[in-house]
Amino acid sequence: MIDIESIVFHTVSQALRQEGCATVYGEYVDTPSEFPSAAIVETNNFQSVGYIQVGNLKETVSDVTYTINIYSNLIRDKKSEVKRLMEVADREMERLGFTRTMCQQMPHVDRTIYRMTSRYVGRVVKYEDGRVAIFGR
Numbered sequence: 001m002i003d004i005e006s007i008v009f010h011t012v013s014q015a016l017r018q019e020g021c022a023t024v025y026g027e028y029v030d031t032p033s034e035f036p037s038a039a040i041v042e043t044n045n046f047q048s049v050g051y052i053q054v055g056n057l058k059e060t061v062s063d064v065t066y067t068i069n070i071y072s073n074l075i076r077d078k079k080s081e082v083k084r085l086m087e088v089a090d091r092e093m094e095r096l097g098f099t100r101t102m103c104q105q106m107p108h109v110d111r112t113i114y115r116m117t118s119r120y121v122g123r124v125v126k127y128e129d130g131r132v133a134i135f136g137r
Contacts, residue, residue, distance in 0.1 A: 002062040002126045004134070005042045012040050012068070012092045019088045021070075028069070031110060035073045036081055038089065043067045048123060059126070063137065066098065066120045069106070071113055078114040079105075086116050098122040099136030 005026075013024035022034040029039050044065035051061035070085045072078035090100060098120035108115045122134045 001045055001047075002059055002064075002124045002132065003045075004064065004124055004132055007132075008042070008066060008093075008096060009040050011096060012089050013038070015088050015092045016085060019085060021085055028067075031113065032071050035071060035113075036085055037071045038085065039067075039069045039071075040089075041067050041069075043119075061126075062124045064122055064124055066093070066122075068093070068118050068120070070116050071108075073113050082114050082116045086118060090118065093118075093120045096122070097134030097136055 009026050016024050016038050021036050021038050023032055023037045025032070025037065025039040026041070027039065028041055029037070042064060046063055047059050048061040048063050068089050070082045070089065072081040074081055086103065090103070093100065099122065101119045101121055103116065103118035106115045106117045121137045123137055125133045125135070
């Protein structure tokens, strides 16, 4: 498995915090403890089928999926706050090389919380010297 989760989390969470996001989680949370909040989760990581080499134990190409949730509990303008933070996350994911496959408002059990979810895919190439590159799919 090619693991780039710490790179993605660090890059996106740093940008979100600079824009006022109180807490950024690296796993799914049902109800955040602080607002606004975000969760950045690697939801899939698998070896790219067209790049599997029989007999080679080194994985060189992986397809990955990340899901980002942004939450707000403002009384007014929570939708605007979530959209503003989602734009920040989206910009960083695009800079990293990912392609957004969806972005939509998601119902939350607690109707006072507004939640938006986006999903990103990318193909990760790991070179022999250890460097990685991410390409949108």
